[in-house]
Amino acid sequence: MDKPSPYFSNLKCRECGKLYPKEAIHVCDFDFGPLEAAYDYEAIGKVLTRQLIESRAHTMWRYRELLPIDGEPTVGTQVGFTPLVKADRLAKALGVRELYVKNDTVNYPTLSFKDRVVSVALSRARELGFKTVACASTGNLANSVAANAASAGLKSYVLIPADLEQGKVLGSLVYGTNVIGIHGAYDQVNRLCSEIAGKYGWGFVNVNLRPYYAEGSKSMGFEICEQLGWHIPRHTVIPMASGSLLTKIHKAYGEFTKLGLVDAAPFSVYGAQATGCGPIAQAMKRGTDIVKPVPKPETIVKSLAIGTPADGYYAIHAMRDTGGFAEDVTDEEVIEGIKLLAECEGIFAETAGGVTTACTRKLIETGKLPRDESIVICITGHGLKTQEAIVGKCGAPRVIKPSLREFEEQVYNPDAAAATA
Amino acid sequence: MFPTKLITTPVIWELGQKFKVITNVRQASVNDEIGLVSLSLDGEREEIKRAVAWLEELGVKVEPVEIQTIEG
Numbered sequence: 084m085d086k087p088s089p090y091f092s093n094l095k096c097r098e099c100g101k102l103y104p105k106e107a108i109h110v111c112d113f114d115f116g117p118l119e120a121a122y123d124y125e126a127i128g129k130v131l132t133r134q135l136i137e138s139r140a141h142t143m144w145r146y147r148e149l150l151p152i153d154g155e156p157t158v159g160t161q162v163g164f165t166p167l168v169k170a171d172r173l174a175k176a177l178g179v180r181e182l183y184v185k186n187d188t189v190n191y192p193t194l195s196f197k198d199r200v201v202s203v204a205l206s207r208a209r210e211l212g213f214k215t216v217a218c219a220s221t222g223n224l225a226n227s228v229a230a231n232a233a234s235a236g237l238k239s240y241v242l243i244p245a246d247l248e249q250g251k252v253l254g255s256l257v258y259g260t261n262v263i264g265i266h267g268a269y270d271q272v273n274r275l276c277s278e279i280a281g282k283y284g285w286g287f288v289n290v291n292l293r294p295y296y297a298e299g300s301k302s303m304g305f306e307i308c309e310q311l312g313w314h315i316p317r318h319t320v321i322p323m324a325s326g327s328l329l330t331k332i333h334k335a336y337g338e339f340t341k342l343g344l345v346d347a348a349p350f351s352v353y354g355a356q357a358t359g360c361g362p363i364a365q366a367m368k369r370g371t372d373i374v375k376p377v378p379k380p381e382t383i384v385k386s387l388a389i390g391t392p393a394d395g396y397y398a399i400h401a402m403r404d405t406g407g408f409a410e411d412v413t414d415e416e417v418i419e420g421i422k423l424l425a426e427c428e429g430i431f432a433e434t435a436g437g438v439t440t441a442c443t444r445k446l447i448e449t450g451k452l453p454r455d456e457s458i459v460i461c462i463t464g465h466g467l468k469t470q471e472a473i474v475g476k477c478g479a480p481r482v483i484k485p486s487l488r489e490f491e492e493q494v495y496n497p498d499a500a501a502a503t504a
Numbered sequence: 505m506f507p508t509k510l511i512t513t514p515v516i517w518e519l520g521q522k523f524k525v526i527t528n529v530r531q532a533s534v535n536d537e538i539g540l541v542s543l544s545l546d547g548e549r550e551e552i553k554r555a556v557a558w559l560e561e562l563g564v565k566v567e568p569v570e571i572q573t574i575e576g
Contacts, residue, residue, distance in 0.1 A: 098531070115530045115542040115569045277568040373535055376565060391567060 088153045094294050095121040097397070105151070107211055107291040117393070118294045120151035128342050133313060136344075143199055143302035149338055151298045152206050158235040159202020161191050163302050167310035167459070173427040173440075177447050181457040183316070184424070185307055188432055188465040192234075193254075195433075195464035196303060196328065197227040203299035204288040205231050213286035214238060219276045220289075221385050222251045223433075223464055228288055229260035240285070242276060248471070297394075300328045304335025307459055308345050315340070315350045317456040320443045322435045322463055323354040323363050323409070324387040326398030332461070333401040352401055353452065354409040355442035357384040357434075361411035363395040368409065372399045383414045383472045384434040386464060408451045410442040417441055418476050421466065431466035439463075507563050508537060515564060516543065523555040524548065542569065 087105070094103040098116030109118050127148045139145035143163025144156045166186045174182035187196040201224070208216050217240040218228045225241040232239035241255050245264035255262050265272050280287040288296045308315055315336045321329040333352050339345045356364040359382030366374045374395035380388035392398070402409055412420065417434055420441030425431050432440070443460050446452040466473075483489045491497065511534075520527050525547035532541045545552050556566050 110569050113530065115544075274568050371535065373533060373538060373540065375538055378565075 086153065088148075090122055090127045090148045091120060091151045091153065092123045093121045094118040105153075107208075107213070107286060109291055109293040120294055120298045122149065122338075124338070124341055131342060131344070133309075133344060136309065143202070143299070143306070146302055146305045149301065149305070149335075150203055151295050152203065153210050156202065156206045157209050158205035158237075159192075159198055159231050162198045162202045163190065164306055165190050167307060168428060168430070170428050170460075173424065176423060176427050177444055179447060179452070179454045179458060183307075183311070183457070183459045184428060184430060185303060185459055185461045186430055187303065187461070187463050188430060188436065193223070193226040193230050194468065195223040195227065196300070196461075197223045197464075198231065199302050200224075200296045200299035201227040201231045201288060204286070204292045204296035205235055205237065207295040208237070208286035208288075208292055209235065211286070213284075215240065215283075216286045216288060216292075217242065217276075217279070218288045219243070219272055221247060221388070222254070222468065223386055224289065225251070225260075225262075226254040226258075226468075229255040229258035232260065233258040242272065244272065251468070254468070297327050297331060300331035301335035301338070303328070303461060304332035305339065307332075308336065308339050311457075311459075313345050315345050315348050316459040317349070318351050318353065318407075318452055318458045320353045320355055320439055320446065320452075320458065320460045322387055322439045322461065323356050323392070323395075323398055324389045324435075325392045326354065326363050326394035328461070328463070329354050329398045330394050330401050333405065349406075351405045351407040353407040353442070353446060354398055354402055355439045356409065356411045357382040357387055357417060357438050358411045358413050360384070360388040360390060361409075362390065363392055363398050364409035364411040366395065367399050367402060372396050372403075374399070382417075383469075384417055384438055385469070386433060386435045387438060408446065410445045410449075410451070412438055412441040412445060416445075418473055420444070421473060422477065424462070425466070430462060432462045433464040433466050433469040434472050435464055436462040436466070437472075510563060511539065513562075515559070515562065516541070519555055519559065522558065524551050525555050 096111035096116040097119050098114050101111055131148045136145050141164040142161055168184040168186050170182045170184045190196055190198045215238045216232050218224050219242040228239055229241055239260040241260050241262050243264055245266045276290055280290045286292050321332055323329055329352055336350055340347050360377050360380030362374045362377050377390040380390050382388055417437035420437035421432055424440045439460050483493050516527050525545045528544045530542040530544055559566050
């Protein structure tokens with residue numbers, strides 16, 4: 084058993100502030116509010132400096148004092164510190180001065196930002212003595228739990244809707260996890276997961292381990308600041324499913340400011356969703372913080388298709404409090420977004436990345452995002468995971484015989500090329 | 505979550521009358537479009553299941569407090 088961390092002090096209800104011990108619990112007994120990790124910032128401030136962080140390995144664990152585990156990380160120790168790409172060509176295409184892409188398409192090991200949250204959840208699960216971990220997911224989370232549990236020697240169960248596409252199922256099965264397809268509506272699957280977690284004492288990463296899991300997302304915000312030379316970007320555009328990532332990047336910027344690791348500066352966070360399932364964006368546009376559930380999401384962006392977003396309310400407040408906004412885009416715009424990012428920056432994002440890129444364009448065109456200030460867009464998963472979304476949308480190879488004449492006739496005419504040069 | 509058409513129906517009172525469950529509202533927010541209530545139900549497992557089924561039949565969306573256990 085690890086000694087309790089001197090920095091990660093408690094779990095705390097986000098509604099009433101009641102403190103709880105650091106166990107596998109996630110809702111407040113009193114008001115059912117979500118529990119969140121709380122820290123002793125004074126103690127952290129005494130030890131955590133830019134120099135200390137810079138001296139550590141290039142992983143998300145270089146900010147370990149601000150992550151909710153007691154000892155050293157034991158799962159996903161290589162995760163994070165993905166590139167922050169200065170995206171000059173995309174900036175030019177969008178007509179803005181300074182744009183960066185936080186590229187979690189190359190996050191290790193399963194090519195999505197979910198490796199961040201899972202490495203924290205499973206490291207904590209081990210500290211709490213769990214031998215079996217589980218999740219309910221439609222894709223990225225399942226892949227990440229399966230892979231990270233395999234490498235940690237934990238037994239894992241992945242619950243998925245019974246009609247999920249084969250490609251996504253394979254990305255979990257390969258790691259030797261137990262994949263369970265469940266017939267029924269999402270609400271019923273939700274209820275089953277809660278019952279299993281309660282009855283068998285499994286560590287469900289997004290149920291009873293949720294306070295730990297969610298904190299992993301902060302590392303994306305910490306990295307952005309460090310990679311910008313210890314500055315908070317003026318504007319950050321973040322995809323929203325549950326809304327958790329947006330609230331945690333907001334929290335990360337706040338924590339770095341509080342600790343003096345970055346100078347206090349105004350920043351705004353913006354949320355991106357697909358129109359076919361955009362309950363948070365639509366509430367934001369209506370000017371309310373009551374998020375109306377979407378009973379039947381209809382979009383190609385499966386990884387953001389959460390009809391009842393758990394952190395929607397908090398995401399709206401984070402956007403509102405920082406002067407940000409939310410936008411949503413159609414499936415056609417998503418595909419254009421994927422292509423734009425790929426053609427300008429050589430980054431192949433999954434559909435959620437298309438959402439973020441297309442929403443950024445819309446926010447710029449509508450004047451919500453200014454053209455002359457720094458913007459970071461968060462790209463959270465690799466395009467190889469959702470290839471079916473763009474099949475037939477990117478043209479086809481031209482096929483010729485192996486003859487130079489045919490090549491010059493059909494592909495490259497040197498005279499015509501010289502004339503247009 | 506209550507749809508608008510149920511706003512004048514005393515759903516929670518009826519629930520307590522029809523089923524052997526103890527109801528306790530922990531949190532609520534209501535506007536002219538939707539009502540969200542965090543309700544604790546105490547009772548026999550089967551009775552709670554029947555109560556939830558009745559609510560759903562009425563058009564109320566019922567979720568465990570651990571909403572959104574499925575993620576992308």
